[in-house]
Amino acid sequence: MSPDRTPRRPMTPAATKPPFRKVLVANRGEIAVRIIRGLHEAGIRSVAVYSDADRTALHVRFAHEAYHLGPPEPRASYLDIGKIVGIAKECGAEAIHPGYGFLAENAAFARACAEAGIVFIGPPPAAMESLGDKVRARAMMIEAGVPVVPGTPPLSADAAEVVARAREIGFPVLIKAAAGGGGKGMRVVRSEKEIPSLLAQARGEAATAFGDDTVFLEKFIQRPRHVEVQVLADAHGSVIHLGERECSIQRRHQKLIEESPSPVVDAETRARIGELAVRAVRAAGYVNAGTVEFLRDEDGSFYFMEVNARLQVEHPVTEMVTGVDLVQAMLRVAAGEPLTMTQDDVHMRGHAIECRIIAEDPKRNFTPAPGTIRGLRPPAGPGVRYDDGSSAGYTIPMFYDPLVAKLICWGRTRREAIARTARALDELRIDGLTTSVPFHRKVMRHRAFIEGDLHTGFLAEHPELLDVDDDPWLDEIAVVAAAVAHFRRTEARSKDGESGAGGGAGGRAGRPASNWKRAGRGGWRG
Numbered sequence: 001m002s003p004d005r006t007p008r009r010p011m012t013p014a015a016t017k018p019p020f021r022k023v024l025v026a027n028r029g030e031i032a033v034r035i036i037r038g039l040h041e042a043g044i045r046s047v048a049v050y051s052d053a054d055r056t057a058l059h060v061r062f063a064h065e066a067y068h069l070g071p072p073e074p075r076a077s078y079l080d081i082g083k084i085v086g087i088a089k090e091c092g093a094e095a096i097h098p099g100y101g102f103l104a105e106n107a108a109f110a111r112a113c114a115e116a117g118i119v120f121i122g123p124p125p126a127a128m129e130s131l132g133d134k135v136r137a138r139a140m141m142i143e144a145g146v147p148v149v150p151g152t153p154p155l156s157a158d159a160a161e162v163v164a165r166a167r168e169i170g171f172p173v174l175i176k177a178a179a180g181g182g183g184k185g186m187r188v189v190r191s192e193k194e195i196p197s198l199l200a201q202a203r204g205e206a207a208t209a210f211g212d213d214t215v216f217l218e219k220f221i222q223r224p225r226h227v228e229v230q231v232l233a234d235a236h237g238s239v240i241h242l243g244e245r246e247c248s249i250q251r252r253h254q255k256l257i258e259e260s261p262s263p264v265v266d267a268e269t270r271a272r273i274g275e276l277a278v279r280a281v282r283a284a285g286y287v288n289a290g291t292v293e294f295l296r297d298e299d300g301s302f303y304f305m306e307v308n309a310r311l312q313v314e315h316p317v318t319e320m321v322t323g324v325d326l327v328q329a330m331l332r333v334a335a336g337e338p339l340t341m342t343q344d345d346v347h348m349r350g351h352a353i354e355c356r357i358i359a360e361d362p363k364r365n366f367t368p369a370p371g372t373i374r375g376l377r378p379p380a381g382p383g384v385r386y387d388d389g390s391s392a393g394y395t396i397p398m399f400y401d402p403l404v405a406k407l408i409c410w411g412r413t414r415r416e417a418i419a420r421t422a423r424a425l426d427e428l429r430i431d432g433l434t435t436s437v438p439f440h441r442k443v444m445r446h447r448a449f450i451e452g453d454l455h456t457g458f459l460a461e462h463p464e465l466l467d468v469d470d471d472p473w474l475d476e477i478a479v480v481a482a483a484v485a486h487f488r489r490t491e492a493r494s495k496d497g498e499s500g501a502g503g504g505a506g507g508r509a510g511r512p513a514s515n516w517k518r519a520g521r522g523g524w525r526g
């Protein structure tokens, strides 16, 4: 089979023996680009796949080979297991990296890869399945001695029993759907008399959303922080953790800003929750990179929430503070190599913050605002990393996640990381799109954020952060203003009988001057 696209790209000189010869990336956008970069650094030939909406995307241009999947709809492209595994087999890829989203946590996909003799770069399907079931995962963690929020097994239909259970836990309690996710089927119950109606609502919502009305109770944690621990497990029984990330700045269960370390986690706490995370993934028979999510109560207690069985969007903040390349680690672990570092080799240095640059309008409740990138100037300089998957001229498709890029900045201290992020955001220009950039600029200057006073209700508590100005393009305006001022001076001088602007360019200034004349009088589009 010959590729639909074969960008001219020589192999990169790898530092060590490549763990694979050729790997297919079953994803798109910034994460596909991130993984392809990792493949090239490892000396591995990269294979991209793409839909009709991504013919000119960066991941296609970066890869050694690219194969067309089909129409833009995810079902017909990035979710088509048969097509993707078929391409991998035919082109001779030894492994597939799924990125995040799409097929990343799909056990059937991982099994299809194994059946085709292809390595799935992620956890074993059985571990993925047992962790995907909330009630099963909760029971497994209790068994393993990992603290979970005080709560109940699935509730019976007996209302009196539910009341008794809620009393035992103490109000407020939270009704959660067993099949849950994304907050669907969740209800906060503040008093006994609310139980019958809220229970019916939660069951109804769970039945509609998941086809399963099983619900259970948990103590409701007020103003919790979302703190998650990165883990790395090899196939030989070694498991280490790479510290935590705080992801409390989110809206409607979509994270917007993440950082590492968490402002409230000290070295002792890190060792404790790191140990809990290691215990959690061991209990599940987990191998490869994964994330253990905790809720942190205001009293400092940590409770297990769930395991994310994939490389996460926010993985770069961990890479920047630990110096560990998670994509390289995933490739080596998937190839059966043992981890080359122990827990004692993991050191966190400084602080990193990630801002998700999303094609959304913060003023319109963060609704997607796809469009075409007209001009792009990514930020750079010391401590700045910009991970993106597009370039000028690219149209952000409406079919997929509107994340267009991630800005990750490192500093020796949290304050330095904030200053750098603010500076980089001011340099960043994405012309043609409405994005979250002005929102991020405002957050970096916000007192509560600077003080590290974060929790999952942060944006609800500070609605002023959502009321952002349109991107002002101050530097562009300054350039135009300077040009207009220059033109006016020149025109005034020529009226006085002087000869043009003077200097070398002056003699050829006839045409530009007349253009500026139009600009000065009627405006460009006037």
Ligand code: MV4
Pocket (backbone or CB within 6 Å): 149, 174, 181, 182, 183, 218, 219, 220, 221, 222, 224, 226, 250, 253, 295, 305, 456
């Ligand atoms: C909670 C909670 C408070 N108390 N559980 C939301 C989605 C699901 N993954 C877990 N979620 C929560 N569970 C108890 N017992 C608050 C949330 C929650 C939340 C958690 C993490 C990140 C953002 C959140 C936003 C709202 C609510």
